[in-house]
Amino acid sequence: MGKIIAVVNQKGGVGKTTTVINLAAALVEANYKVLIVDIDPQGNATSGCGLQKSQQETIYDILINESDIKKVIKTSPNEKIDIIASNMNLAGTEVELVNTKKREFILKEQLDKVKDKYDYVFIDCPPAVNILTINALTAANTVLIPMQCEYYALEGLSQLVQTIGLVKKSTNPKLVLEGILFTMYDTRTNLSNQVVKEVETHFSNHVYKTKITRSVRLSEAPSFGMSCISYDGRSKGAEQYRQLSKEFIERNS
């Protein structure tokens, strides 16, 4: 099948990487084949999966040096998730690709060579709308948006929807929304509940019923280079991402 999902939000620190790693880990636990593509120069998905950022070849080599994508794929030591690593080399891509023709399509052309080996491919995007994010949105079938329950998140969401609209008009007409996931959710605050209500009014079918609350285990796991599912499989964070994976699968079946 090889469905490609770009995990996107131009706002930083909203839980993109945490969602990519833990949703992927929950799907692998349920016997699905998953590839993570780290396209963020911060390389947090790379280190969070227990891989060194100083890999010999990374997504940079795929985008800039036309390296063979099959040779760049590594496997995370704990969860056995396939992953294409990233590091700071990627930070200059915008400038390096400036004279490259069809530069928005590089990732798509490369992923087309391997996607059918997987059930799902998740692309962890940087917190910006730049050539890396546009490559991800051009390669993707769908967009998954993690968001926090903050007032400004609503503004950010409408900007993101506009960006998706622009990509649909230019490089990827078939791109659709996979879902909106509330992260670091706090049921006790009125603001959280108001933001959820507002988003559900506009995107009712697309908002995941599963909400990810704040959890210490989820924030600790990356420093051990593993998902929360591997780090503490019985924790609340692990259970919530398993629940999300079930909802994700149901929607995709």
Ligand SMILES: Nc1ncnc2c1ncn2[C@@H]1O[C@H](COP(=O)(O)OP(=O)(O)OP(=O)(O)O)[C@@H](O)[C@H]1O
């Ligand atoms: N549910 C949660 N509970 C507690 N901490 C969380 C939760 N989700 C994410 N975090 C923490 O919040 C921080 C930001 O999360 P994360 O790196 O996943 O966001 P991001 O959107 O990928 O960030 P960036 O935009 O910088 O790439 C990290 O320190 C992470 O461990």
